[in-house]
Amino acid sequence: MSYIEQWKALSSRIRGLMQVGELHAHYLTVRSSDTYGRAKRLRDHSASILTALTTFRDRFQHVLPSEASDVIIRFLGEVTPFIRGDDNGTPDTRQEQVWAALVMLAGFETEMSFVLSDTQQHIRARSERAFAHLQRLIVVDQTTRAQWQAAFKEGEVACEKLGAVHLLLHGIWAFKISATGERTDLVFQETVSDLTAEERYADGLVLTEWKTAAPGDNAGQRFADARSQARRYAQGALAGNELTAYRYAIVVSSQHVPVPADTADGTVVYRHINVAVDPQSPSRSRGSRSHVE
DSSP: OOHHHHHHHHHHHHHHHHHHHHHHHHHHHHOOOOTTOHHHHHHHHHHHHHHHHHHHHHHTTTTSOHHHHHHHHHHHHHHHHHHSOOSOSOHHHHHHHHHHHHHHHHHHHHHHHHHHHTHHHHHHHHHHHHHHHHHHHHHHOHHHHHHHHHHHHHOHHHHHHHHHHHHHHTTEEEEEEOTTSOEEETTTOOBOOOOHHHHHHOSEEEEEEEEEEOTTSOHHHHHHHHHHHHTTOOOOSOOTTBOOSEEEEEEEESSOOOOOOOEEETTEEEEEEEEESSOSSOOTTSGGGGGOO
16 A cells, blocks of 8 residues: 555544544533543544554655655654643643644644645656756757767667656656556566555656657657557556656657647546757757646
8 A cells, every 4th residue: 555545544534533523522512521531532542543643654754755754753743742641630631632632633634635645746847847857958968969869769668768767867767558557667678566666766656658750750640659558557556656647658759849738538647748869959949848838
């Protein structure tokens, strides 16, 4: 189970406890006594959530976004005294501790969900920057341009490998799909089922399909071929930092070619990227700029 899925379960548990707390508060307005120890049970459930949250942090510490880890650590430090304090206080004091803990749990759940929901846009922004950087690097750096021209002559696989290495510099682990719909490492051309190792060093995992378009080829058809192959991806067991809403169809060409607009297919959007290995000029009206507007 990925950390996103695990957090959804924890989040539901916290929100459920909030509802129980509201029910307890309603009873107190009718009868101020707590003969059967409802507050103590709320406190015990809160302590159980803290234990689960600590386990969550320890299990996913290598793949959680740093901001999410900071939120957890700060929250645990603030709320623990209220939940795991001693029982020597008055009933009113203990009641206040329970309410304080519930309010803090509610605030934490909101903040944590926001931090993790923003992960997808963070990964997309990194991917877009990586592609824009690649095109500009080809324009200004002779060595990079020569490498890509050689890869273009060698073929699609060589471009995939070179592109994957560049994306990794930006924290993006790019993969493609095999004929059976499984993830494939672009550099080593191996099927990859367990992405735990990649999650430890990559900020995001992104599906890419690379094609080459020689002069005279129908570039639009090459983009369509890339989309067609990307559709084989069924998204089985998802990694926590996998970009799920966007897939990239990339065509490597000698000079810039027309780039299709984004294409939506259900919940997935296909982004089209053109990498020109011998661009005539670093035109801002063509090529990579059209992908980020």
